[in-house]
Amino acid sequence: MGTNVFEKGSYLVESLSVKSSESKPILIVTPTEEGEYPVLLFFHGFLITDSAYSKLLHLISSHGYILVAPQLSTSIFTSGNEEVKSAAGITNWLVSSLGTILSSNNFKSVPNLNKVALAGHSRGGRNAFALALGYGGSLTLKFSVLIGIDPVAGLSKCLQMEPKILTYNPKSFNIGIPVAVLGTGLGIESKCCGLMPACAPEGVNHDEFFDECKPPRWHFLVKDFGHMDMLDDSSKKLSSCICKSNGGDWEPFRKCLAGILVAIMRACLDDVKEDIQVIVNNPSVSPTPIDVQYEEE
Structure with a gap:
């Protein structure tokens, strides 16, 4: 049995830039076909633009999801x-x-707000966890699954950012x-012979986040890529100067991440578990090598 989650989906998608009630810029990516779709709320990393x-985001949306990516800072x-x-305000x-x-x-897509996933990358992953843990205050929206992409909680165990989660x-x-929780193999490595800190330091990265989660929980380690290697190619030069990078073609990494997120959302939002079972049982189906852990309730 195989899975199609690592390939582009069948839906045509378009993007739209708007502003929230707090005047925060928001990128929305949605299928153009008429229908009702689950929603993924996605938070960006430190000083990274949502665009x-x-x-x-387009890869994920092409499988039938409305993506909402606010610019928090x-x-x-x-x-x-x-x-x-701000994340709580945008959620409401x-x-x-x-x-x-x-x-x-003039979009014909309708958000199904009974099927909402929460995700974020790096500091945005930490923000997603903080929101799910209630640090943003009361929410009018219920999430069905939480996904952290190489989440980072600070510079070190002794230097967590507030709120310390x-x-x-x-x-x-x-x-x-x-x-x-998804992690990168190169995220823990520093640049310039240790002169620059790692972008996902030990003690505040994906390993600790996963360790503190209760089952059901998944942990995916994408071994050959760096902390910012999922960004668009236009960001490659800047991001590889800051974080340890694969330095090659980043498309397999984007396909890997998109596919894992789609498989997780199918399982948790629609109770369609075949795709995530394929990945857990046979990680070699991924476009790039991954290690997988899964623990049931």
Whole structure:
């Protein structure tokens, strides 16, 4: 048995740039075909624009999902607490505004807000976890699955950003929904012979996030790629100067991440588990080598 999640999906998709009630820029990627679609709320990494993930978001959306990627911050002075508060505000904004925005821009796609996944990359992954743990306050939207893509909680175990969510106690997160954590093999490596810090430092990266999650939980390690190698090619030069990078073609990594996210969402939003079972049982189906752990409830 195989899976099609690592290839481009059958839906044509388009993107739309809008602003939230807080005047935060938001990138929406949606199928153009009429229908009702699950939603993925995606938070960007530190000082990365939401548009830098365009290829990854389009791949995911082509499988029949509406992607919402807000720009939480563009400044080094924005605190972690501020970002989580903004993330909560945008989450609540989705309930009242997403469907109206799509229809007013002549899209025939309708968001199914009973099927919503929450995800983020790097600092955005940490923000997604903080939101799911309740640090943003009361939410009017319920998430069905949480996905962290190489999440990072700070510079080191002693230098967590606020709010400090890592407890260093196994299975301590009280999230109440399935969680998937994806890590990169090169994220822990520093640049320039150690003169620059690693972009996903030990003690605050994907390993610790996964360790603190309760089952059901998945852990995927994409061994041959770096912390920012899923970004669009236009960001390659800048990102490879900051983080350890594969240095080659990043498309297999984007296909790998998109496929894993689609498989997880099919399992958790639609109870279609065949794709994720194929990946867990036979990781070699991935476009690039991965290690997989899965623990049931």
